[in-house]
Amino acid sequence: MNSVNDIIEKLGLEPHPEGGYFKETYRSEGIISKQELGVAYKAHRNYSTCIYFLLTSDSFSAFHRIKQDEIWHFYDGSAIRLHMISDHGKYSVHIIGKNLAKGEVPQFVVPGEYWFAAEVIDPNTYTLVGCTVAPGFSFNDFELKSQQELTTLFPDLADIISRLTHY
Numbered sequence: 001m002n003s004v005n006d007i008i009e010k011l012g013l014e015p016h017p018e019g020g021y022f023k024e025t026y027r028s029e030g031i032i033s034k035q036e037l038g039v040a041y042k043a044h045r046n047y048s049t050c051i052y053f054l055l056t057s058d059s060f061s062a063f064h065r066i067k068q069d070e071i072w073h074f075y076d077g078s079a080i081r082l083h084m085i086s087d088h089g090k091y092s093v094h095i096i097g098k099n100l101a102k103g104e105v106p107q108f109v110v111p112g113e114y115w116f117a118a119e120v121i122d123p124n125t126y127t128l129v130g131c132t133v134a135p136g137f138s139f140n141d142f143e144l145k146s147q148q149e150l151t152t153l154f155p156d157l158a159d160i161i162s163r164l165t166h167y
Contacts, residue, residue, distance in 0.1 A: 002076070004056055004126050011052050018144060019061045019166065024137075025130075026050040032135050040067050046136030055080065056126045061118040062166045063150055066133065067141040070116075072096050073130040074106045078122035080129065082108060083164060085115040089154045095121070096129065115150065117164035 007013070013021035028047040037045060045068075055061060057078070063085070072082065079097025097104035110116050120127045147165040151158045 004054070007054060007126070007128060011054075013052060013054055016053070016061075017142075018064045019059050020053055020055040022051045022053045024049060024051050027136060037135060041135075042140060043138070045138060048132060048134040049136035050130060050132045051137075052128065053131050054126060054128050055118060055120050057120040057123050060120075060164055061116075062144060063115045063117040063161060063164055064142060064144040065113060065115045066137065066143070068112045068133045068135055068137070070110045070112075071132040072108045072110065073132065074098055074104075074127075075130060076126075076128040078120045078125040078127050079104050080127040081119050081121050082110070083117045083119075083160060084110060085154055085157060086111075087113055089157070091154075091157055091160070097121075119164065 008021055011023055013023045016022040027049045030047040031044045032047060033044050034041055074080070074096050079095050079099065082094045082096055084092050084094070094108050095104045096106070096108050098106055146167050147162050150161045150165060154161065
């Protein structure tokens with residue numbers, strides 16, 4: 001079994017602002033112009049991007065959102081619990097993993113503009129996934145709010161928001 005430090009070193013992962021570790025592995029050469037993307041985007045975007053993303057059981061990916069759809073692909077380790085909040089405040093949970101008999105799915109799409117957070121299910125382990133974004137990811141599309149800001153938006157979800165925000 002791979003150790004977390006071995007994975008981080010071998011894949012060249014770096015800390016991610018939302019929590020965990022990542023490395024961009026693909027950025028398409030093709031570009032979608034700002035005019036084609038519309039008013040939600042302030043600049044052009046690549047067609048698609050992809051990253052490795054690693055979480056450990058002693059960390060989590062804090063609630064954040066991007067404009068684009070994000071596809072999660074399970075690779076290794078424990079299953080991951082993905083929490084989502086729609087812009088209307090509908091909360092849902094999805095399990096991404098390899099145990100199909102338990103209802104886990106190896107691939108899942110987070111719709112653009114949804115708030116989402118993730119945590120490793122099993123203790124003392126990690127999850128290695130890939131995330132594909134189209135149009136391609138830019139930190140200009142990344143939004144990370146405080147616990148207070150999100151709780152103001154979704155007061156009935158204060159418990160889960162307080163557990164899965166960093167500040």
